[in-house]
Amino acid sequence: MKYDVVVVGAGPAGAIAAKYAARNGARTLLIEEHASIGSPVQCTGLISTKALAECEMGEGNFVLARLRGAFVYAPDCSELTVTGKGVKAYVIDRKMFDRALVEGSVDLGADLLLKTRFIDMEKDKVSVRTDGEKKEIRADTIIGADGIQSSVGRMAGLPRCEKILSGVQFEAPYAAKDPGYVEIFTGNNVAPGFFAWAVPFEGMARIGLAKNQDGFSALHYLERLVKHPVVASRYRGSRTEHVLGGIPLGAPDRTTKDNVMIVGDAAAQVKPTSGGGIYMGAVCAKIAGEVAARAARKETGLEEYEKRWRSAVGRELAIGMRIHKSLGKLSDGDLNEFISFLNTQEMREAITEYGDMDHPSVLLQKIISAGDKRRLIRLLGVAFRTLF
Ligand SMILES: Cc1cc2nc3c(=O)[nH]c(=O)nc-3n(C[C@H](O)[C@H](O)[C@H](O)COP(=O)(O)OP(=O)(O)OC[C@H]3O[C@@H](n4cnc5c(N)ncnc54)[C@H](O)[C@@H]3O)c2cc1C
Structure with missing residues (x-):
């Protein structure tokens, strides 16, 4: 051949x-x-509308759900609602x-x-x-x-x-607060160095997390995640479709x-x-x-x-890596403060207007120009000052 x-x-x-x-x-x-x-x-099969277009695919029979936004939970369980204009992402098979x-x-x-x-x-x-x-x-x-x-x-x-992140996930029946919204959970007791998620589709959710490779295993944190007050109130048991994988x-x-x-x-x-x-x-x-x-x-x-x-x-990718590293170093107190920093009307509007799953640097630039720069630099570190 x-x-x-x-x-x-x-x-x-x-x-x-x-x-x-x-x-x-x-x-x-x-x-x-x-x-x-x-x-x-x-x-997890979460892809933006833009990613689907980049793959030159229409809304095929692999689309399980359409998502419009996200609920982001700080370690203290306060909630930031991020709403997009119309459908922002799909859950796919x-x-x-x-x-x-x-x-x-x-x-x-x-x-x-x-x-x-x-x-x-x-x-x-x-x-x-x-x-x-x-x-x-x-x-x-x-x-x-x-x-x-x-x-x-x-x-x-x-x-x-x-570096490689460790990811785990399963599917289970889930009574989502709003089936058009993905839920993101942050905190060093939830997913050190990254975050956890519940991605709803058809009365179910893909519940999982990714974390830095050191410390306790990803499975250890998955067991904790199902006891997270928000997840526990919606999770309906009987897990299927277990996934264990690395993210480079x-x-x-x-x-x-x-x-x-x-x-x-x-x-x-x-x-x-x-x-x-x-x-x-x-x-x-x-x-x-x-x-x-x-x-x-x-x-x-x-x-x-x-x-x-x-x-x-x-x-x-380079800017994304700097954001990843800076966010990964935050203590739970800093994460609470960062999420509350984003939870003002002005910031939420900037997120709605400029939030792009595939190009977060655009939103970051807007956040830096709209917000309190000194507070942001103190939270996220000097690495940010050199970005723009
Ligand atoms: C828990 C978890 C959740 C994720 N969620 C998302 C998400 O929601 N959205 C998203 O965009 N990304 C997500 N990802 C990442 C996404 O899955 C990968 O980035 C994507 O699959 C990479 O595509 P790929 O074609 O490069 O590699 P892969 O999808 O890994 O495909 C590689 C292929 O190569 C084949 N192969 C390997 N070795 C050989 C060999 N020696 N000979 C022949 N064939 C071989 C494999 O069988 C496989 O089919 C997630 C990853 C994990 C671990």
């Missing part, structure tokens, strides 16, 4: 990279180690969503091999195990879209992400080497403020697919991918 581009991993990033390589005329193969697309699921994305790449001419595990590579060649048999596939360019553990990135000798943050300095590129979680193209990887992964996967196809025609080198994806989302 001989291909211009072999994409390893048929998650969202791999499907979109394969679609863009095929669309731009490259003979493309997408391989996936599992027997079916989209499982196991390791996701990731299995169906991933399948629709892969169909999109196959429709444009990419070949798909399931139950095919990437095991090794040499220049111009990848080795795979398919149905227990080892096979070799010739490939000019290899795109590693093989997730957080990326064997492609490791074998190419590319550096790893800066802080993209490595290099994402290409020789004829290899890495994309999506493999390259930690994940928003450090929310842990969401679908939007950034889609933006970068399109560039990867396009560059791979042009490289096949000898029109460019793979370093074009590195330049273009960093210019598209590099700044947003």
Whole structure:
């Protein structure tokens, strides 16, 4: 078998990279180690309307719920209501969503091999195990879209992400305060270094959290979360669909080497403020697919991918990482103060107007210009002063 581009991993990033390589005329193969697309699921399935558009998907049958805003709970349980204008985000069924994305790449001419595990590579060649048999596939360019553990990135000798958060989640019946609102819980006893969530859909919720890797396990905090006064009053027991997974943050300095590129979680193209990887992964996967196809025609080198994806989302990721680090250091008292700082009419209006799940730096700029700068810098640290 001989291909211009072999994409390893048929998650969202791999499907979109394969679609863009095929669309731009490259003979493309997408391989996936599992027997079916989209499982196991390791996701809350919360994506912004903008992310859905970036994935070039309409409101398909994978949409389970439409969300308009969020209730954010401070450690002292005070509530900040963040309301968007109209639908801001969707709760999706990731299995169906991933399948629709892969169909999109196959429709444009990419070949798909399931139950095919990437095991090794040499220049111009990848080795795979398919149905227990080892096979070799010739490939000019290899795109590693093989997730957080990326064997492609490791074998190419590319550096790893800066840090990994531990995530856990389950689904359960849930009497949401308002089914159009996601609930966010903060606090060092809730999810140290990050936050917890309850994402409602169809009388249920995906209840989970992500946290720094040190200290007690994520499962320990999940047991605490179900006893949180707000969650406990809405949670109706009987858990299903358990998820345990890592969230990579802080993209490595290099994402290409020789004829290899890495994309999506493999390259930690994940928003450090929310842990969401679908939007950034889609933006970068399109560039990867396009560059791979042009490289096949000898029109460019793979370093074009590195330049273009960093210019598209590099700044947003870097600012997101600073916000993540600053918020992660706050004591519960500081978090209470920060949330009360945002809980004024002026701030809530700024959030409604400029809040963008995928580009929090825009809102941050507005908050800094509208609010008490000195109070904000005292709370969030000097790192913020250098941002603007
Ligand atoms: C608890 C949790 C909740 C999350 N919630 C959200 C959310 O609400 N919104 C959001 O945007 N993001 C969320 N994320 C992140 C999101 O799931 C990822 O960013 C996204 O799935 C990354 O897509 P990807 O295509 O890069 O990688 P993946 O989706 O991980 O896909 C990689 C694919 O590669 C395959 N693969 C791996 N190794 C090989 C191999 N050797 N050979 C062949 N195939 C291989 C895997 O089987 C898999 O199908 C969450 C993550 C966690 C852990």
